[in-house]
Amino acid sequence: MVSGARVLASARVVPGVTATSGARGALVSGRVTMKDVAAALGVSTATVSRALKGDPAISIATRRAVAEVAQRVQYRPSAAARRLRTKSTSLIGVVVQSVGDGYIGEVVLGIQSRARDLGYQPLFFAAEGRADLESQALDVFLSEQVTELIAVSPTGHVLAQAVAEGMRVAVINGDEAVAASLIARVASGADAPSPRLGSRRAPMIKHIAFDDVGAGRLATSHLIELGHRSFAHLRGPQVRSSLLRLLGYRQALTEAGLWPQPVLAAAPLMANREAAVAEFLREATPPVAMVAYDDLSAVAALHAAHRAGWRVPADLSVVGIDDIQLAAYTNPGLTTVAQPKQRLGALAVDAVLDRGDDVPKVTVLDGELVVRESTAAPS
Amino acid sequence: MVSGARVLASARVVPGVTATSGARGALVSGRVTMKDVAAALGVSTATVSRALKGDPAISIATRRAVAEVAQRVQYRPSAAARRLRTKSTSLIGVVVQSVGDGYIGEVVLGIQSRARDLGYQPLFFAAEGRADLESQALDVFLSEQVTELIAVSPTGHVLAQAVAEGMRVAVINGDEAVAASLIARVASGADAPSPRLGSRRAPMIKHIAFDDVGAGRLATSHLIELGHRSFAHLRGPQVRSSLLRLLGYRQALTEAGLWPQPVLAAAPLMANREAAVAEFLREATPPVAMVAYDDLSAVAALHAAHRAGWRVPADLSVVGIDDIQLAAYTNPGLTTVAQPKQRLGALAVDAVLDRGDDVPKVTVLDGELVVRESTAAPS
DNA sequence: TTGTACGCGTTATCAG
DNA sequence: CTGATAACGCGTACAA
Numbered sequence: 001m002v003s004g005a006r007v008l009a010s011a012r013v014v015p016g017v018t019a020t021s022g023a024r025g026a027l028v029s030g031r032v033t034m035k036d037v038a039a040a041l042g043v044s045t046a047t048v049s050r051a052l053k054g055d056p057a058i059s060i061a062t063r064r065a066v067a068e069v070a071q072r073v074q075y076r077p078s079a080a081a082r083r084l085r086t087k088s089t090s091l092i093g094v095v096v097q098s099v100g101d102g103y104i105g106e107v108v109l110g111i112q113s114r115a116r117d118l119g120y121q122p123l124f125f126a127a128e129g130r131a132d133l134e135s136q137a138l139d140v141f142l143s144e145q146v147t148e149l150i151a152v153s154p155t156g157h158v159l160a161q162a163v164a165e166g167m168r169v170a171v172i173n174g175d176e177a178v179a180a181s182l183i184a185r186v187a188s189g190a191d192a193p194s195p196r197l198g199s200r201r202a203p204m205i206k207h208i209a210f211d212d213v214g215a216g217r218l219a220t221s222h223l224i225e226l227g228h229r230s231f232a233h234l235r236g237p238q239v240r241s242s243l244l245r246l247l248g249y250r251q252a253l254t255e256a257g258l259w260p261q262p263v264l265a266a267a268p269l270m271a272n273r274e275a276a277v278a279e280f281l282r283e284a285t286p287p288v289a290m291v292a293y294d295d296l297s298a299v300a301a302l303h304a305a306h307r308a309g310w311r312v313p314a315d316l317s318v319v320g321i322d323d324i325q326l327a328a329y330t331n332p333g334l335t336t337v338a339q340p341k342q343r344l345g346a347l348a349v350d351a352v353l354d355r356g357d358d359v360p361k362v363t364v365l366d367g368e369l370v371v372r373e374s375t376a377a378p379s
Numbered sequence: 380m381v382s383g384a385r386v387l388a389s390a391r392v393v394p395g396v397t398a399t400s401g402a403r404g405a406l407v408s409g410r411v412t413m414k415d416v417a418a419a420l421g422v423s424t425a426t427v428s429r430a431l432k433g434d435p436a437i438s439i440a441t442r443r444a445v446a447e448v449a450q451r452v453q454y455r456p457s458a459a460a461r462r463l464r465t466k467s468t469s470l471i472g473v474v475v476q477s478v479g480d481g482y483i484g485e486v487v488l489g490i491q492s493r494a495r496d497l498g499y500q501p502l503f504f505a506a507e508g509r510a511d512l513e514s515q516a517l518d519v520f521l522s523e524q525v526t527e528l529i530a531v532s533p534t535g536h537v538l539a540q541a542v543a544e545g546m547r548v549a550v551i552n553g554d555e556a557v558a559a560s561l562i563a564r565v566a567s568g569a570d571a572p573s574p575r576l577g578s579r580r581a582p583m584i585k586h587i588a589f590d591d592v593g594a595g596r597l598a599t600s601h602l603i604e605l606g607h608r609s610f611a612h613l614r615g616p617q618v619r620s621s622l623l624r625l626l627g628y629r630q631a632l633t634e635a636g637l638w639p640q641p642v643l644a645a646a647p648l649m650a651n652r653e654a655a656v657a658e659f660l661r662e663a664t665p666p667v668a669m670v671a672y673d674d675l676s677a678v679a680a681l682h683a684a685h686r687a688g689w690r691v692p693a694d695l696s697v698v699g700i701d702d703i704q705l706a707a708y709t710n711p712g713l714t715t716v717a718q719p720k721q722r723l724g725a726l727a728v729d730a731v732l733d734r735g736d737d738v739p740k741v742t743v744l745d746g747e748l749v750v751r752e753s754t755a756a757p758s
Numbered sequence: 759t760t761g762t763a764c765g766c767g768t769t770a771t772c773a774g
Numbered sequence: 775c776t777g778a779t780a781a782c783g784c785g786t787a788c789a790a
Contacts, residue, residue, distance in 0.1 A: 044761050049785060079522040080462035081783035084766045099488055102481035109478055112505050121519055124503050126491045140500055143458040299708045306710055326705045329678045331685055412767060423777050428769060460767035463782045
């Protein structure tokens with residue numbers, strides 16, 4: 001059936017065009033304002049203002065009347081005027097590197113929906129990791145009187161600038177303070193970097209972070225429990241999360257008495273990761289259990305295995321971390337540790353809005369193992 | 380003498396700022412306003428206002444002095460005040476279904492970056508396809524005095540509401556008017572639906588759309604040129620784009636004298652698509668060339684082929700449409716027709732901002748063939 | 759229970 | 775070339 005359902009435009013009444021009973025013709029050339037509502041009822045704007053926000057000092061009767069008229073004439077309060085008057089915004093500034101990334105998109109969704117529930121409107125800005133754009137974002141936010149800021153994996157100095165401007169800020173998967181805290185939380189490796197919390201001058205910053213160490217452990221443990229004895233880790237770039245996930249890998253193996261095991265280093269480019277895995281496979285003997293830095297790396301491993309004639313999961317088990325959309329569509333489906341992406345966003349909103357202690361606080365969220373087809377017990 | 384006085388004055392520090400804090404421009408309580416800048420220079424706020432926007436009626440000397448002080452005291456104009464006064468916003472409302480989707484993320488990126496270049500700030504709202512949220516989005520936009528609206532694949536009646544409110548709107552990959560236009564553009568199939576343009580009452584709507592028919596043709600032509608003679612099309616859900624892509628498939632084959640060829644229908648769920656392909660392969664003989672509705676469908680085909688023991692591209696060539704991120708990571712890499720996602724967004728911004736004819740206009744963007752490893756000449 | 763009056767920070771108009 | 779001044783739409787002391 002080609003023609004499908006065609007929805008006809010439902011008859012709708014355009015406000016202002018139709019004559020309203022007893023009310024002066026409004027919005028001839030402008031918008032409907034409080035004055036119009038007030039005039040229509042023969043009351044003052046003050047009364048309308050109070051009634052609209054449910055002030056108990058206003059009689060229930062007028063409150064209802066006001067509400068009804070406001071509704072009928074499609075009154076929309078001017079955000080600008082209110083903002084100018086009250087000096088408070090219901091806007092939350094959000095800086096991300098790019099929204100094009102599927103991962104950030106999920107986080108952004110979490111932010112949006114939680115913010116909406118709390119009556120706030122997020123103002124997104126994709127800074128593409130460029131310092132100048134980050135500054136520009138801050139300018140925009142400041143002009144808009146935004147006082148709450150959420151930064152997703154910020155790169156530059158936005159944070160410092162933001163707190164200098166007196167903003168309340170929440171950081172998602174942010175900086176070294178978090179890393180330090182995470183490492184401290186694990187609290188085991190004697191060779192772990194000294195956990196000096198960077199709380200020196202970050203008075204109103206809250207951190208929401210994914211437990212990278214835990215994810216590394218979880219991925220590795222899964223493999224260990226499957227019965228594997230021969231491992232490999234495909235490292236990511238020299239960033240926080242990569243380091244921490246490696247740490248988790250090592251810890252799990254150490255606790256199982258299986259350490260040391262190989263760690264494959266590779267440049268960030270996809271081709272390099274694949275090459276690194278290919279090279280490793282050339283001298284390895286199946287079965288091998290591999291923990292990749294992230295899902296993309298895991299996919300590279302999958303490809304390398306395929307080219308090298310290794311079967312997954314028969315010869316090679318692979319675990320990723322993140323659970324990006326792609327993970328569900330690889331062949332075979334990728335076992336991975338999922339990040340609670342939407343929750344990260346939602347919690348950041350809560351953190352940045354929550355008035356209370358302005359002491360830096362770190363919230364760490366656990367990953368969840370998602371078992372698909374890329375892992376199995378060794379033959 | 381006047382300028383001398385100004386220079387002297389400009390050497391002074393802004394009173395309000397000095398009083399509260401030291402040399403640092405930290406604004407603890409109360410922001411820096413035009414009045415502060417004016418006071419610091421001993422001029423009126425009107426002058427500052429004019430100077431700041433480069434009014435040639437203001438002497439160059441003053442303009443420079445104002446700019447310098449404004450810069451030094453970190454003056455940021457109040458968007459709210461300006462908006463209240465001028466009644467014009469530099470905001471563009473953007474409704475999408477979800478940002479979590481990688482595809483939309485790219486489009487959004489295009490919007491953001493083009494808007495930024497033009498001095499506009501996009502206000503995103505993810506309506507998740509829910510009618511109530513779409514209305515809410517409109518409420519927010521209206522409260523913010525947003526007059527420009529970009530809707531990405533809108534579902535509900537946002538469009539009608541928006542134009543009823545007098546907004547200028549641009550639609551990306553939108554509705555049936557576009558579909559009709561696209562079909563008209565192709566202008567060949569006698570059995571194509573009658574191209575009645577829905578321009579009945581959409582006075583200020585511009586459309587930006589991907590050429591779905593062309594994409595279908597392009598994908599199919601690629602396979603034809605490779606020398607294939609046995610084809611199959613994996614259909615998508617009953618939506619505009621699916622119909623159009625199918626149309627393109629058919630046209631290309633018809634022109635090559637190869638029509639008819641099989642069309643595989645499947646429910647939207649991934650598992651069903653895979654099943655549909657599996658069933659088809661059971662009775663087909665290699666080599667077969669397949670055009671999938673989109674990249675996700677193509678991946679399903681890849682999986683089905685793998686399970687059925689068909690080799691890609693030796694036994695089965697597969698082409699997708701969209702070029703989502705995933706396409707580059709499948710095994711083998713997916714040949715596909717790429718949508719110019721960022722350009723779609725950028726053009727929508729141009730369309731919605733461009734004052735000129737308010738006649739509905741449709742811009743159609745071509746896809747581009749991206750050849751990877753999933754297609755090859757028949758053995 | 760409701761009205762009056764003022765000001766938030768800007769820009770536009772009218773003088774000078 | 776620049777300065778007063780009014781007004782944008784709203785919230786809120788202060789009155790009534």
